[in-house]
Amino acid sequence: MVLQYQAIMDWKMKFFSVQAVPLGDAVIENIHLCPQQANCLKQDQSVVTMDFSRNVLVEPGTTILYKFDVLLQGIVRSYSIMVHRLQGDETDIRHMIVEGTTLYPEFQSSVHEYRCLLDVGTETALLELHLQDAGQTILASADVPIPVSANDNITLLPNDHPGRLRSPPMRLRRLREEAFGEFQYPNRYLQFPVPLGSKRTVSLKVSSSDGGHFGYYSMELARDSCGTSEPLFDVVSGACVRFCNMGYWADFEARRCKRCPDQCISCLSAHRCVRCPQATVLERFVLDNVSGSCIAREKTLWERNPQRTMSTALAALCFTVFLCGLCAFNIVASQGRKPQSKKGSVAAHALVHERIHSAQGGYRGPARPWNVGNGKAGGEGHSFLRGPEAAGYAKVSADDVDLY
Incomplete structure (x- = not known):
């Protein structure tokens, strides 16, 4: 059974309170605290007796020991809570994780420079930062990516312990403040794209909660490249391939498959289309060999609705034949009704x-x-x-x- 607990208050938090509910017939008694550096045995230490209804003020940078006893069936158990309030000038972060890769060296708050190698299929480096104080702010910047040289030892870094984010990178909000209870703060997330076979340096500036102190971290992010047997990177499968799929063209300079222009399903480059898409209900596409692009042209009424146009034409023809027959019948009937001559x-x-x-x-x-x-x-x-x-x-x- 855990009888000792620790709690850290942000610099902006000024007081705390404790709520404890006894189990069954248990009785809570002897509630007291040691306000001077949480040392009840310290000389001139004043032990304050109190109850749960009172709020306890904590000065910045100090620690208070909160204790109480629980009596159940003649057995006394003592619970203690060590509460510490931050000073407000902290510039270190508690932890840092890079999704899918291993940090070198292993993260420590006192170490401010790191390196890591991303896998070929990881196009964006996703960082999760755990702050010491919720009032800290992070300013991030990244250098322009540069190609990784052949003798750079960063490509030899193993990925033995790939990092896993502890919470999803989504927009979170601070929980509503209650009279009693804990506060939860979201972690900070940063994203940096890293091109294939290149590296870039990310710089982090940590501002303290009081705004008067700053700390700095740097991280060198590198990404591996495809081999000579499969020199192209396919963004759909996230792997290296020899040939690009339909709708993509091979950019050997960038060593990746790039999407063809709009209204083009097969191309040789970004400006050379060789196959146009199928015609739609309203448009048809024609390949222009001069410009190497597909031109959309609006369909005529006959091309849009051939069946409806044919049925309309047949209906008009039948109606015309009917009118002609009706006129001929009237002419013949009028001639048959003429009176016979006297002679x-x-x-x-x-x-x-x-x-x-x-x-x-x-x-x-x-x-x-x-x-x-x-x-x-x-x-x-x-x-x-x-x-x-x-x-x-x-x-x-x-x-x-x-x-x-």
Whole structure:
């Protein structure tokens, strides 16, 4: 069972208080503190008896020992809390972690210079800083990356103990201050990109909580490069490759695969496209061999909606044919309703009377030619002989024929 605890107060914190809840039938008694350097045996030390309801003031840079006893079933246990308030001039940080790599030498607050080697797949160095005081501020700067020389021993640093961040690098906020309880502060996070096969120096300036003191840290960050068998770095897979994927081109000077320009799915360089993307609903892409780029051109109405355009054209054609047929029908119907001429009507009546007389045997004149085709007397056509039998007609009486 832990009976001794330690607590560190920030420089801006002026007092603290303790809350303890007894377990079961336990009784808390003999609550007291030793305000002078937490030494109750020190000469001229005044032991103050108090209760949990009082706040305890702490001067900057001092330490107070807070003690109380717990009596349970005749057994007494003494608990002690060592509380220290920071001076406000601290410029060191408690800890520093670089994600995925090992610091050399191992971190100590008193050591201010470090080196580390990043893996090929780590493009950005992510630092997590644990401050001593929440009031400290960090100012960071980085030099321009330079290539790593062949005889630089930083490339020989092993990565035996890669660092792991203790909390995710996100925006955190300080917890709301309560009458009792602890305060929690977020860590500080810094990011620095490191190109392939290069190194850069990061400088950190730590300002104390009172703003009058400063501390400095430096870190040399290096990144390994790809080998000769696989000289290009693929940003998608995060590994070294021999050839770049579709949509990327090989930049051997930078030793990495770079993305092709927009509206280009295959290219030889940043200014030379060899294949354009597929056409969309509204646009089609044409490769310009002179400029080496893909030009977007707007599609025509027929290209955008070929099926709709075809159906509209067929519907218009069918409607036109329907109108033409309707007009032709009206013309034919109007011609069929015209009255028969007077001359034709008289000739028809004469023909009927002559056929009736022939059927009764009263007509004995010579045979007259009749034109069956147009119903007119005279002209070319079949000639009817005397008598109805020669003409192919049956005998009928005058009562069977209605001329009107």
